[in-house]
Amino acid sequence: MMQDFRFALRQLLKTPGFTSVAVLTLALAIGVNSAIFALINGVLLKPVVPVRPAEVVNVFTARQNASHDYRQFSHNEYRQLRENGGDVFVDVAALEFAVAGIGRDHEMRRSFAFLTSENYFPMLGVQAFRGRFYNAEECKPNANMAVVVSSYGFWKRNGGRDDFIGSTLQINGQPYTVIGIAPDGFSGANALIAPDIWVPLGIRSQLGSAFGDSETTHDLLDPQNYTFNLVARLRPGLTMNAAKPRLPVLAHRLNAIQSDGSEGTRELQIQAPARFGLSTQPEDDGPLTLIATLLMAMAGAVLLIACLNLANMLLARGTSRSKEIAVRLAVGASRWQIIRQLLCEGFLLAVCGGVIGLVLSAWCNDALLQQLRGLLSSINFSLVVKLRPDVTVLAITLLFCLIATMLFSLGPALKATRADLVKDLKEQVGEPARIGRLSRFFAPRHISVMAQIALSLMLLFAAGLFFRGALKAAGLNPGFVARGDIISEFDFSLIKKAPADSRRLIFDMVRRVRELPGVTASATGTMLPYSDFTSARRVLRTQDAMPNDPKALDPSVNSLFSAITPGYCEALGIKLLRGRDFTQDESENKDARRVAMIDEEMANKLFPNEDPIGQHIRYTNPPKDGSP
Known part of the structure; x- marks a missing residue:
């Protein structure tokens, strides 16, 4: 050879x-x-997980009715599953995503932090690259011990200093002590994206939730403070299909500890961690x-x-x-x-x-x-x-x-x-003369050339379809005209500004900007169209009841929502087809009449043969602040 x-x-x-x-x-x-x-x-x-990845699952809770509303777990529910879920899980860890401002004053960088329970790292089978991970004492509800674990990448971006352990980081204007560095490439139960820092659950009151927060929901001991995503490791030898029939027993235990006025019977679901999933409901990599x-x-x-x-x-x-x-x-x-x-x-x-x-x-x-x-x-x-x-x-x-x-x-x-x-x-050399024209046509070289042409045409057609789709997408009307707009982001929670003071500053800022020469409209909102993160809720007509039968037709629709001030539609060039804009009192006063603007698609789904102006809608699952 x-x-x-x-x-x-x-x-x-x-x-x-x-x-x-x-x-x-x-x-x-x-x-x-x-x-x-x-x-x-x-x-x-x-x-996704370095050690026995097939055993690690995300745990979800959904309402047992036609809407299948998903929400996060309370600390009480997390403790119940961790202490009494041994028939299915070896261990259960809690996780939440939070916004953090890292650095001092003008050098502050807005980033995401993961708040986790003390068993999160050992359950996933990782050890600290340097230092240690936080302990149970630091993760007790409302412990407020200011310690932080840095990601490997964040440590490297800060010079990879040997004295990084024990140093102080300014997070949301408060000093935090670095106690450990996570191993290189570790992203938790998510394969592709990772935060810069991990902090213990006990410090949650010092950080804002990544997906909307309220001043009434900081206390982890509040039984209706639904704030955690759960990650669990199945018992050795137990597959997901074998574990699913055992979940109703655990769900029954969770329903038994629900407080009065809870939103009804709920079920548990498990799924392998999604590689891009940061959602409170199941997602896959399909x-x-x-x-x-x-x-x-x-x-x-x-x-x-x-x-x-x-x-x-x-x-x-x-x-x-x-x-x-x-x-x-x-x-x-x-x-x-x-x-x-x-x-x-x-x-x-x-x-x-x-x-x-x-x-x-x-x-x-x-x-x-x-x-x-x-x-x-x-x-x-x-x-x-x-x-x-x-x-x-x-x-x-x-x-x-x-x-x-x-x-x-x-x-x-x-x-x-x-x-x-x-x-x-x-x-x-060459083809023998006795070979006929038809035989020469089907000679290997000719067949090869024809195959190349056919495959090349196939790829060209595929590229043409992609290009046509891109052109079509670029030509779609997004429903707004952003030409001439200037956009700025503000997050007063990063400097521990009280919510009431933050709202007052924002409303005053909008008024002052509106008075500037050359400004035709000024407004603020919690979400921009096609932004990176969205807030979604299921909505239905107030007079409709949600069927308790999970197989019944769901009368609700999924909707993205944003809280805005008057002038938002004008500033973005959004045309109001019917009705009016919000008033300043409706925007600033929490006790004012509850009003909403809906888009044409929702109007067609909820009120197909009716005038939507003056109709009433509600959430299928009440928000954390108790509003309907």
């Missing part, structure tokens, strides 16, 4: 032009496949898997086109080597020996192309990673996914090389060894 490789190397070096073109062709094709697979491997295939499959299929088509192109080149090269092969056959070489040697030539080409392709894929994925990190940094998250080639990527790239070798080398090798010794020894 080594002799075949040495001879193959000499043959390839004799034809540097052919070798260079073949290697570059394969480098591009294999590089595309390696880059796509490295992306899929880093995003989808690597386990869209990611579909996109990955499409990308891999298109990359495979590129490899097939390159192999067909290279096969044509080898067929032409085989014609020029027909006398050489005929001589070798004549002196006693077997057909298998010559095929093996030709396959060795092809494998050398594929390996050289694969090595260059790996370098190209690593460079492309690094560039992609930088873009993604820049995108996520704008929404205050860190990307921990790694796309550099690892053992798996190297093995799959070698597999691509083997597949490519068989695709472009085997056919030409078989054809080259089916020689007519007499004619080839006389150097009669």
Whole structure:
């Protein structure tokens, strides 16, 4: 075999032009496949949790009626599941997302923090890179012990100092002591995105919730303070399908501890952690898997086109080597020996192309990673996914090389060894004259060219459809005109400003901006259209009752909502089709009449044959502050 490789190397070096073109062709094709697979491997295939990932699940609670309203868990519910859920779970940990301002005054950077229970890190099977994680005493409700665990990336961005443990961080204007550094690449039960810091549950009253907060919900001992997401580890040997029939017993225990006026009977659900999921309801990686499959299929088509192109080149090269092969056959070489040697030539080409392709894929994925990190940094998250080639990527790239070798080398090798010794020894090259026109049309080279054209057209059609979809999306009317708008974000919770004082400052700021020369409209809102994070609630008509039968038709609709001040629609160029804007009193006075504006889509769903003006709607699940 080594002799075949040495001879193959000499043959390839004799034809540097052919070798260079073949290697570059394969480098591009294999590089595309390696880059796509490295992306899929880093995003989808690597386990979410480093230790026994199949045992870790997210736990959800939903109302047992037609709406299936999801919400978070209270501290009482978390303790109940942790202490009495041993039939299903080895351990249960609590998690919440919070907003944090890290740094001093003008250097403050808005970021996300994860508040977790003390068992969160050991349950996921990780140990601190340096220092320690927080303990049960620091996680007691309302303990308010100002300690923090830094992510590995945050520590590196701050110089990777040896004295970082024990140093002080200013978080929301308050000093916190760094007690530990999480290991490199750790993102918790989420595979791709991670916060800069982790803090104990006991400090929750010092931080604001990431998804809306109220001054009435800081106390963790409040039985109706639903603020936690739960992550659990199943008992060893217990699969998710086997665990689901046991959940009603745990749900019954949770329903038994509900306070008076709770929202009804609830059920428990479990699901494997989603890689991009930061939601309070189940999500899966189905869209990611579909996109990955499409990308891999298109990359495979590129490899097939390159192999067909290279096969044509080898067929032409085989014609020029027909006398050489005929001589070798004549002196006693077997057909298998010559095929093996030709396959060795092809494998050398594929390996050289694969090595260059790996370098190209690593460079492309690094560039992609930088873009993604820049995108996520704008929404205050860190990307921990790694796309550099690892053992798996190297093995799959070698597999691509083997597949490519068989695709472009085997056919030409078989054809080259089916020689007519007499004619080839006389150097009669080309197609025999007796072959008819139809036979020449279906010759291997012609079939290969037709296949290349067909696959290329398929990729062009796919690219055209994507381009058409992008143009169509770019031309859609978003429902607002943002031309000339200036947008600024404010979060007074980062400097511990009281909610009432914050609202007063915001209303005063809006008035003063509206009075500036050249300003035609000024307003504030809790959410912008198409913003990075959204608040969603299910809404139904006030006179409609929610059926208790989970299989009944759900009369509610899912809606995104934003609290706004007068002038919001005018500032964004949103046209009011019917009705009026809010008044200043309705916006500023909590005791004023409750009013709402709805979009045309909701009006068509809730009031299809009625005038929506003057109608009444309500949430299916009352908000935390007790409003209907």
